[in-house]
Amino acid sequence: MTRLPDTWIDVAIPLPLYQTFHYKLPPDLINHVTLGSRVLVPFKNRKLLGFVVGFPKEGFPKAKPILEACPESFFSKEKFDLLQWISNHYAAPIGEVIKATVPLLKSKNPKKPKPFLFPKLSYTRPTALNEDQKKVLALLVQALNKKEFSPFLLHGVTGSGKTEIYLSIIEHAIQKQKTAIVLVPEISLTPQLLFRFQTVFPNQIAVLHSGLSQNQRHYEWTKIQAGKALIVLGARSAIFAPLQNLGVIVVDEEHDTSFKQEEKIRYHARNIALVRGQIDGALVILGSATPSLESMFNVTQKKLTYLSLPNRVQNRPLPKIELIPLNQNKTILEPPQIFSKPLLNALQETLHKKEQAILLLNRRGYAPVLLCQSCGYVPKCPHCNVGLTVYLKTNRLLCHYCNQSQSIPKTCKDCEHETLLTLGIGTERVEAELHTLFPDARIDRMDRSSTRKKNSLHRLLKDFSDQKTDILIGTQMLAKGHDFPNVTLVGVVLADTSLNFPDFRAPEQTFQLLTQVAGRSGRGQKPGRVIIQTFHPDHYCFKYAQNHDFLGFYKEELTYRQMANYPPYIKLFNFKIRHPNLLKAKTKIESLAKKIQKIRSQDPQIAVLEVLGPAPAPFSKLQGQYRFHLLVKSPSYALGQRLLKNLLQEEAFFTSSPKIHIDVDPLNLL
Ligand code: ADP
Ligand code: ZN
Numbered sequence: 001m002t003r004l005p006d007t008w009i010d011v012a013i014p015l016p017l018y019q020t021f022h023y024k025l026p027p028d029l030i031n032h033v034t035l036g037s038r039v040l041v042p043f044k045n046r047k048l049l050g051f052v053v054g055f056p057k058e059g060f061p062k063a064k065p066i067l068e069a070c071p072e073s074f075f076s077k078e079k080f081d082l083l084q085w086i087s088n089h090y091a092a093p094i095g096e097v098i099k100a101t102v103p104l105l106k107s108k109n110p111k112k113p114k115p116f117l118f119p120k121l122s123y124t125r126p127t128a129l130n131e132d133q134k135k136v137l138a139l140l141v142q143a144l145n146k147k148e149f150s151p152f153l154l155h156g157v158t159g160s161g162k163t164e165i166y167l168s169i170i171e172h173a174i175q176k177q178k179t180a181i182v183l184v185p186e187i188s189l190t191p192q193l194l195f196r197f198q199t200v201f202p203n204q205i206a207v208l209h210s211g212l213s214q215n216q217r218h219y220e221w222t223k224i225q226a227g228k229a230l231i232v233l234g235a236r237s238a239i240f241a242p243l244q245n246l247g248v249i250v251v252d253e254e255h256d257t258s259f260k261q262e263e264k265i266r267y268h269a270r271n272i273a274l275v276r277g278q279i280d281g282a283l284v285i286l287g288s289a290t291p292s293l294e295s296m297f298n299v300t301q302k303k304l305t306y307l308s309l310p311n312r313v314q315n316r317p318l319p320k321i322e323l324i325p326l327n328q329n330k331t332i333l334e335p336p337q338i339f340s341k342p343l344l345n346a347l348q349e350t351l352h353k354k355e356q357a358i359l360l361l362n363r364r365g366y367a368p369v370l371l372c373q374s375c376g377y378v379p380k381c382p383h384c385n386v387g388l389t390v391y392l393k394t395n396r397l398l399c400h401y402c403n404q405s406q407s408i409p410k411t412c413k414d415c416e417h418e419t420l421l422t423l424g425i426g427t428e429r430v431e432a433e434l435h436t437l438f439p440d441a442r443i444d445r446m447d448r449s450s451t452r453k454k455n456s457l458h459r460l461l462k463d464f465s466d467q468k469t470d471i472l473i474g475t476q477m478l479a480k481g482h483d484f485p486n487v488t489l490v491g492v493v494l495a496d497t498s499l500n501f502p503d504f505r506a507p508e509q510t511f512q513l514l515t516q517v518a519g520r521s522g523r524g525q526k527p528g529r530v531i532i533q534t535f536h537p538d539h540y541c542f543k544y545a546q547n548h549d550f551l552g553f554y555k556e557e558l559t560y561r562q563m564a565n566y567p568p569y570i571k572l573f574n575f576k577i578r579h580p581n582l583l584k585a586k587t588k589i590e591s592l593a594k595k596i597q598k599i600r601s602q603d604p605q606i607a608v609l610e611v612l613g614p615a616p617a618p619f620s621k622l623q624g625q626y627r628f629h630l631l632v633k634s635p636s637y638a639l640g641q642r643l644l645k646n647l648l649q650e651e652a653f654f655t656s657s658p659k660i661h662i663d664v665d666p667l668n669l670l
Contacts, residue, residue, distance in 0.1 A: 158519025
């Protein structure tokens, strides 16, 4: 988009700076610059590349002239509106937002990389949608035809045919020369979805995810820009794909926390999808069997239209869920009871019938704790304030936060007795126990430790899909959208691991995890069964999971959120510091608290904000860095942002070491 050039321009520099800078445009470069052009500018004795983000009307006589300009524009007006929204909402420097979301294409014709390998699975597209699906599709088509922003929440139970809806509505969009973005939590965990899209839309798909090399990313990006890919499938950053004529954005498994970026620009791709939909006039579908509380709340606020698929396709029943209370009265020194009688019997039965079972335990390694029985000593990571996880197969103690490991000591470091004992269970221990119990069964394990090697995840999923594996034990990776029709048993070995997290979202995340993993059972012709073992059978989260009652859970959880004053009733703003020097980190967060206190005393509107902390984060030291945070609860974004604006007037305070990171709508408070 070109505009009449002025004599001055605003330039965003890709550094952690909140302001933009004025430069003069020499007459010979006037026709070389448009919104989104890259320019070389003098900056504090350096020459830096920046982006043109504005054309100020007034003159700036003291502004220095730019040195060079590259006429090509790296973003459209629409894209820039989106980037600016992100910069405002997440209090992120605009230069960094641009840098993080617009890959700088080095050449117009990047070398052709190896093509993305779509998984080869089996899929036959259903010949027709069922009545429920047809109703939902009709409403979506109607909205698509309006050619304006229409946001929906598609709440469909597991196996209700949501993916078929995505495929159908995108077919409609393509017929109308429109394009589409489909966001999924993790590309490597969604081979089936990829395969289905590839089958329906051969050669029209670009795949964007974090595992791409720079060259691959450039290649895909150029392909999209040239209009050679009409559908972009990808993880959260795919929401920035340079598609023209965007008709549909799908956010599949919209509740998934991986849509939130936890570094640099701390955006949530679901939010960006809604804002982009608004700017591009697109249809936005947030799909899930367990919608986030935020999205469901937005339905009641009339910000999203609710669509539901309440039944599984072909009237397949949802699996029956049984709760098994575990014995709380055992001493910790007794060996853990991994399988209750009912779970053991169910496993036996499943193997006998040549069906498959999935076991979930959201904790990798052999055991989470090594303990000295004589003196109580527990080895901790020297860099992180956390205990080390025991890995027996490799004879290591591993830190899950910095990945450093050491071999398992024979004697206690403190009292030198040979009385070290492993406590608790992890996936490796369950796997070992399964081998003992079922020596003839084919058992595999899926967690971040077993899938680190390239292709191992792919191999593992393929083997399970080909029924070369009888029992698959794994962490939450297992719970995601997989569709294995021969799985008739899902066992949750210990549901309490996620319930015990010191986070207000723990019940929500546990409910989601249980419902999702239960949803892997009985997806084919044979009905499914789910057995959940827990020390807290009375927790409300189980009651609703057992009855497949998302709305019931939503209502009860919402009352607790309201009582405790948490989202979706209020907005959270988290200020975080991570620094190797404890005193510096502490001093800095304390002076931030003082500044906030001062603003509160001067501005009666900001005085209503609630401030928690400053305090050490629950993980008070990780990777050699001390962690502090200060949490602000605000009744609205506007008020929180008013505080931020006020604070950021003193920009250097935030950007100088120890840096203060601002996390708007934080998902992770640990
Ligand atoms: P979800 O995305 O809600 O979990 P899927 O779209 O994966 O559900 O559908 C679950 C299974 O049912 C898939 O194997 C799919 O091919 C099949 N399916 C979906 N819609 C229909 C239909 N109308 N008739 C028959 N089978 C269907
Ligand atoms: Zn560590």
